[in-house]
Amino acid sequence: MAELIVSLFFLLFALFVGVYGIYYVCVRIWAKKPWGLVIDENFQPKISILIPVHDEEGTIVDKLTNIRSMKYPVENIEIIVADDGSCDHTLQKAENFVKLNPELKIRIVGPDERAGKSVALNRALPFSTNDIVIVSDADTQWPEDLLQKTLPYLVDSKVGAVTCGGVNRNMGETWVTKGEDTYLHLTNLIRLGESKLYSTIRFEGGFCAFKKKAFDEFDAETGSDDSGTALEVVQRGYRAIMVPDTVFYTTFPTVFTQKLKTKARRATQLMSLWVKCSKLLFKRQLLLPKKILIPEILLFVFNPVILVGLMATTASAILFTTYSLFTAGILLLIGCLFVFARRTFIEVFVDNLVLFYALLSVMRGRRYTAWEKPQTKTS
Numbered sequence: 210m211a212e213l214i215v216s217l218f219f220l221l222f223a224l225f226v227g228v229y230g231i232y233y234v235c236v237r238i239w240a241k242k243p244w245g246l247v248i249d250e251n252f253q254p255k256i257s258i259l260i261p262v263h264d265e266e267g268t269i270v271d272k273l274t275n276i277r278s279m280k281y282p283v284e285n286i287e288i289i290v291a292d293d294g295s296c297d298h299t300l301q302k303a304e305n306f307v308k309l310n311p312e313l314k315i316r317i318v319g320p321d322e323r324a325g326k327s328v329a330l331n332r333a334l335p336f337s338t339n340d341i342v343i344v345s346d347a348d349t350q351w352p353e354d355l356l357q358k359t360l361p362y363l364v365d366s367k368v369g370a371v372t373c374g375g376v377n378r379n380m381g382e383t384w385v386t387k388g389e390d391t392y393l394h395l396t397n398l399i400r401l402g403e404s405k406l407y408s409t410i411r412f413e414g415g416f417c418a419f420k421k422k423a424f425d426e427f428d429a430e431t432g433s434d435d436s437g438t439a440l441e442v443v444q445r446g447y448r449a450i451m452v453p454d455t456v457f458y459t460t461f462p463t464v465f466t467q468k469l470k471t472k473a474r475r476a477t478q479l480m481s482l483w484v485k486c487s488k489l490l491f492k493r494q495l496l497l498p499k500k501i502l503i504p505e506i507l508l509f510v511f512n513p514v515i516l517v518g519l520m521a522t523t524a525s526a527i528l529f530t531t532y533s534l535f536t537a538g539i540l541l542l543i544g545c546l547f548v549f550a551r552r553t554f555i556e557v558f559v560d561n562l563v564l565f566y567a568l569l570s571v572m573r574g575r576r577y578t579a580w581e582k583p584q585t586k587t588s
Contacts, residue, residue, distance in 0.1 A: 211526070211529040211530050214522055214525045214526045214529060215526055215530070215535055217518075217522050218519065218522040218523060218526050218539075221515050221518050221519040221522060222519060224515055225512055225515045225516060225519060228504070228507045228508055228511075228512055229508070229512070229557075231504075232399070232504045232507075232508060233395075233398075235402065235504070236398055236399050236401070236402025236403065237398065237402065238402075239401075239402035239403070239405045239406045240398060240401045240402040240405055241405075242405040242406070243405075244405065246362060246365040246367070246368060247364050247365040247366075248361045248362055248364060248365065249361050249364040250357070250361050251361075252360055252361045252363070252364045253281065253282060253285060253356075253357075253360070254285065254339070254340065254341050254360065254363075255285045255286075255287070255339040255340070255341070256285060256286060256287065256339055256341045256342070256343055256356070256360070256418075257287045257288075257289060257337035257338065257339040257341070257342050257343070258276060258286060258287065258288045258289070258343045258344075258345060259289050259291050259330055259333055259334070259337065259342060259343065259344045259345075260272060260273075260288065260289070260290050260291065260344075260345055260346075260347050261291045261293065261326045261329050261330055261333075261344070261346065261347070261434075262290060262291065262292050262293065262295060262299050262303075262319075262329075262347045263292070263293040263294065263295055263299075263323065263326075263329075264295050264296060264297045264299060265295065265297075265299045265347040265348065266295075266297040266298040266299045266302055268347045268348045269290070269299050269302050269303050269306075269347050270302050270303075270306055271350070272345075272347045272348075272349070272350070273288065273303070273306050273310075273313075273315070274306075275350045275351055276288060276313075276351070277310060277313060278353055279351065279353050279355070279356055280353045280354055280356075280357060281356045281357065283312060283313065286313070286314065287314045287316075287337065287338060287339055288313060288314060288315040288316070289315075289316050289317075289318055289333045289336055289337060290303050290315065290316070290317045290318065290319070291318055291319065291329045291330050291332065291333035292317065292318065292319025292320075292329065293319065293320075293323050293324060293325065293326060293328070293329035294319070294320060294322050294323035294324075295319070300317060300319070303315075303317055304317065316336055318332060318333040318336055319332075319333075320332065325429070325432075326434055327427045327428060327429035327432070327434040327437075328429060330344065330427040330434055331426045331427050331429065334426060334427070337421070339421075340420060340421050340422070341360070341363060341418060341419070341420060341421065342418070342419050342421050343416065343417065343418045343419075344414065344416075344417045344419075344427075344434070344435065345414070345415055345416055345417075345457070346414045346415055346459075348459060348460065349375075349414070349415035349416070349457050349458060349459045350378075350457065350458040350459075351415075351416065351457050351458075352456065352457075352458075355373070355416065355455060355456075355457065358452060358454070358455045359371050359373060359416070359418060359452045359455050360418065362450065362452055363418065363420060367447065367448050368420075368447060368448045368449075368450060369419065369420045369422075369423030369424075369442040369443075369445060369447025369448065369449060370412070370417065370418060370419045370420065370423060370424075370438075370439055370442040370447065370448075370449040370450075371417075371418045371449075371450055371451070371452050372400075372409075372412040372413050372416055372417050372418070372435070372439070372449075372450075372451050372452070373413065373415075373416050373451060373452050373455035373456055373457060374393065374397040374400070374413065374451065374455065374456050374457075375393065375413050375415050375456065375457055375458075375459050376393070376456045376457070376458050376459070377389060377390060377393070377458075377459060377460065377461040378458050378459065378460050379460050379461060379463065380461070382463050383463045383464075384552075385461075385462065385463055385464065385465050385468050386461050386462075386463055387552055388552050388555055388556040388559070389461050389468070389556070391552050391553055391556045392556050392560060396411065397451070399411070400451040401451055401453055403501050404448075404449075404450035404451045406498070406500070406501060407448060407497070407498050407501065408439075408443050408448045408449045408450060408497060408501070409439070409449060409450065409451055409501075410436050410439040410440045410443060410449060410482065410486075410497065411436055411439075411451075411479075412435040412436045412438070412439040412449065413435060413457070414434070414435045415457035415458075415459055416455075416457045417435050417438070417439070419438065419442065420442075420447070423441075423442045423445050423447045424438055424441045424442050424445065425441070428440070428441060430481075430485065431478055431481035431482045431484075431485055432477070432478045432481060433478035433479065433481065433482050436478070436479065436482050437478075437482055437485075440482065440485070440486065440497070443496050443497050444489070444494075444495075444496055446496065469559075469563065472559075472560070472563045473563055473566060473567060473570075476509075476563050476564050476566070476567035477567040477570050477571060479509060479567070480509070480510070480564070480567040480568055480570070480571045481571055483505065483506055483509060483510055484571060486502055486506075487506065490502060509564055510564075510568060512561060512564075513561040513562070513564035513565035513568060514565065514568070516558070516561040516562070516565070517562075517565055523539060526539065527539065527540075
């Protein structure tokens with residue numbers, strides 16, 4: 210029995226580490242490939258910026274001010290605030306900003322009831338009058354040259370959408386935010402490598418720019434309005450890419466429990482997205498290359514299951530071989546990882562457990578929207 214458990218441990222460990230190691234090497238190679246795209250640095254098209262909001266009274270003015278400060282022709286910018294039933298002073302503050310800045314084209318669109326971020330965006334989409342639509346969350350900020358760096362990639366007829374990487378403004382504040390910074394570095398490398406190879410559908414809500422002809426509406430099926438819509442762009446025959454050396458700024462939770470809540474929502478949305486991709490693959494309708502999809506599914510669907518199995522076999526192996534060299538080796542390995550690669554070790558461990566939880570949530574039919582649904586009032 211002990212020998213079987215030990216053998217199973219080594220098998221699961223090799224699979225878990227192998228998936229990460231092999232794909233990491235692949236994306237590093239892909240990331241160095243040339244784009245092979247037409248890129249016009251002078252491209253400054255007219256754009257419609259959609260800002261989805263729900264109770265954003267603390268951020269909406271800063272967001273609008275940030276857009277106003279961009280080094281981009283103001284006459285080429287149209288702003289649409291897509292409200293999802295805010296109950297605070299978000300709309301009043303937005304309206305006051307409009308009055309104080311008549312040179313900006315700003316429209317506020319929103320229903321009285323809440324329906325979720327994707328629905329709010331889809332209600333606002335018909336009011337956009339330009340061929341390029343950009344979505345940006347209200348709690349994010351752009352560098353003043355972000356539009357000049359990203360939009361030139363949309364000149365190429367093969368590109369239907371672009372995004373960029375997120376940077377946490379408070380990355381060094383606590384061990385929680387430091388761990389997230391480690392995660393972002395790895396994720397952005399994967400996204401860039403996939404973009405160079407063909408496309409990435411891992412888009413970021415802080416900045417997503419879409420050609421309007423490349424999609425019909427924002428994805429409301431998976432709850433992932435950014436990545437889900439990027440998948441639709443790919444399914445239309447366009448490329449969806451992350452532009453290198455471009456970022457937006459956001460703030461990440463500093464408390465571990467809030468981090469878990471945020472990651473659980475994102476993970477559940479991505480898990481729903483991989484399920485959708487798998488269904489399209491089964492029907493032979495998926496246009497995303499298998500060399501991108503299959504490693505992603507291995508990383509974010511199967512590896513979390515392998516980790517749980519690895520935890521179980523580790524505990525069993527220690528129980529059955531308490532005083533063996535094998536047990537000593539496992540404890541030494543864990544100790545070394547915790548001492549010499551603590552941040553990466555903890556982040557990988559936590560991320561995979563969150564993904565495992567997300568997998569169970571999707572299997573139970575649970576789906577997150579970017580904003581939680583309101584509680585039903587009872588009399």
